[in-house]
Amino acid sequence: MVGVVLVSHSAGLAAETAALARGIAGEPVPVAAAGGTADGGLGTSFDLVEQAIRSVDRGDGVLIIPDLGSSVLTARLLEEAGRVMIADVPFVEGAVAACVAACVGGSLAEVLAAAEEARTYRKL
Template sequence: MTGAESGLVGIVLVSHSALVAEAVAELARGLAVGGPDAPVAPVAAAGGTADGGLGTSAERILTAAREVDRGAGVALLADLGSSVLTVKALLADDELPPGSRLVDAPFLEGAVAAVVAASAGVPLPAVESAAADAYAYRKA
């Protein structure tokens, strides 16, 4: 962790597919880069099952959340179904780092917005709002 990363909101991308989670994380990181010295919020992908299949793994989510936690909160974005339910269960059981939130946002657009906002150093509520605002993105 660089000094610039400390104190930034962490982002966890939870998908049924490890490839999808990693690809979205890579895209969001790439679009958040503001320059060679600009910090990028810590982002971790938590996709698929331990055996490489499609599905959701509570252990992968916990590991990813701990990896990105810098003390400013963790925003978790999930793709659908059991990934959402698994994050909700982890929150209900108080297993995630303090300040963790499930963000209601579209997975790809919300992830990009969340990483860009977090990289700008805004607090968790603003990261959550930026991601949720992605529902309003119109393509036509």
Template sequence: MSAPVGIVLVSHSADLASGLHQLVRQIGSDEVPIGTAGGTDDGRIGTSYDVIHEAIRHADRGGGVVVLPDLGSSVLTARTVLEDHPRSDVLIVDAPFVEGAVAAVVTAASGGDLEAVAKAAQEARHVSKL
């Protein structure tokens, strides 16, 4: 069996990242490594370069990592981390935060590779709720 793709949830809010982690953990599988990077180093609203970098290391099991930021500075900070530590197996994905995370985790849990997990997250943007 190949190594699973990890998922990193990057949010301005530690509570939001943690809550989404709980949700996708129940939907997905314990086999999908999920890292969360919510808030600043001192627990405030915002983003942290070091917290994102550590979450990527935490989620990396050898199958690659999909990084899902919520908005604004989480995107910029995640991009900076990836520019400073370039890896072809770590992708930042433009996807809706909740729906993208659910799609990514379900795909990773079913054995999808890095490309399939990233594509599933991106395609979640086009799934109608009503």
């Protein structure tokens, strides 16, 4: 199963988004929150993101969904072609779509495509 890592400047935002995505997609989906700094502040931690990638990697690839700014730069440092990819998608909608696609057995490319489709979701 493809793993999903949510990288945010806020530990709370990352954790709650992971909980929402897991609640919608189902418990077996490997999703990890990598939010904030190691000391609990706002920011992005290379080490936390790297640990999150390892924790969800089941051998089918990992999709990283960053929120903005330095989280994108940190994710780019950890990107590995064909194994660890970054999705440029809306944070919450992309996370839910990616986790649902992962939970039904989608490949890394399919999970990325599902997350990218979240850009077109309309609310009204």
